[in-house]
Amino acid sequence: xxxxAQPEDQxxxxxxxxxxxxxxxxxxxxxxxxxxxxxPNRGLQFLLKYITGDNLVKGSYGFEAEFNKSQTSFHxxxxxxxxSDSALYFCAAMxxxxxxxxxxxxxxxxxxxxx
Amino acid sequence: xxxxxxxxxxxxxxxxxxxxLSCEQxxxxxxxxxxxxDPGQGLRLIYYSQIVNDFQKGDIAExxxxxxxxxxxxxxxxxxxxxxxxxxYLCASSKxxxxxxxxxxxxxxxxxxxx
Numbered sequence: 453x454x455x456x457a458q459p460e461d462q463x464x465x466x467x468x469x470x471x472x473x474x475x476x477x478x479x480x481x482x483x484x485x486x487x488x489x490x491x492p493n494r495g496l497q498f499l500l501k502y503i504t505g506d507n508l509v510k511g512s513y514g515f516e517a518e519f520n521k522s523q524t525s526f527h528x529x530x531x532x533x534x535x536s537d538s539a540l541y542f543c544a545a546m547x548x549x550x551x552x553x554x555x556x557x558x559x560x561x562x563x564x565x566x567x
Numbered sequence: 568x569x570x571x572x573x574x575x576x577x578x579x580x581x582x583x584x585x586x587x588l589s590c591e592q593x594x595x596x597x598x599x600x601x602x603x604x605d606p607g608q609g610l611r612l613i614y615y616s617q618i619v620n621d622f623q624k625g626d627i628a629e630x631x632x633x634x635x636x637x638x639x640x641x642x643x644x645x646x647x648x649x650x651x652x653x654x655x656y657l658c659a660s661s662k663x664x665x666x667x668x669x670x671x672x673x674x675x676x677x678x679x680x681x682x
Contacts, residue, residue: 456609461607486670488671488673493576493675493676493678494675494676495571495573495657495659495673495674495675495676496610496657496659496671496673497673498670498671498672501670542609542610551598551617551663552598552600552615552661552669552671553600553612553615553617553623553625555612555671557609557610558609559607559608559609560607560609
């Protein structure tokens with residue numbers, strides 16, 4: 453069975469510092485990987501995806517993520533954190549042979565940017 | 568603006584009552600999904616529909632029912648058979664049911680409390 457792990461429930465970063473939110477995955481075939489962000493009492497918003505090609509993927513709001521096949525990781529990064537980046541972040545993965553109905557979400561990481 | 572509308576935002580019900588959550592989209596998306604979000608558990612798929620008049624069970628369908636009579640609408644009924652119905656419910660849609668290039672678009676959720 454496929455799975456997604458976000459090992460940190462909470463990440464605190466000072467404003468202006470680089471941030472990393474970690475994600476590892478397990479899928480049987482080639483992975484399709486996604487990051488979503490959720491603000492309080494709202495739905496999730498799509499940030500970025502990895503399908504194929506360049507291992508460094510750029511997305512919305514200055515975020516990027518690096519796909520590492522050997523470590524089965526897809527960590528979310530941003531060079532300089534903003535207070536407005538504070539939110540709940542979800543990593544998601546699916547096998548490329550299937551569709552969204554087989555998308556597996558991680559348990560989420562709460563990111564807090566400290567002014 | 569196109570999007571997904573979930574109503575109501577908050578819903579309170581007594582144990583033993585069925586309740587229906589509304590989800591409407593004007594994105595012209597074929598596929599629609601219902602997820603349940605519980606603290607520390609990520610998102611779990613309840614039901615999904617890839618086309619009008621067809622829907623499939625997700626990972627946690629027991630105690631729930633859906634209908635898809637119109638492309639725009641995908642209501643979820645939480646029945647009295649659902650043992651632990653208090654949760655945050657999210658509706659989502661995507662352009663096609665089986666394509667990676669269609670990230671999920673989410674509504675802002677309905678928070679259901681059953682006492």
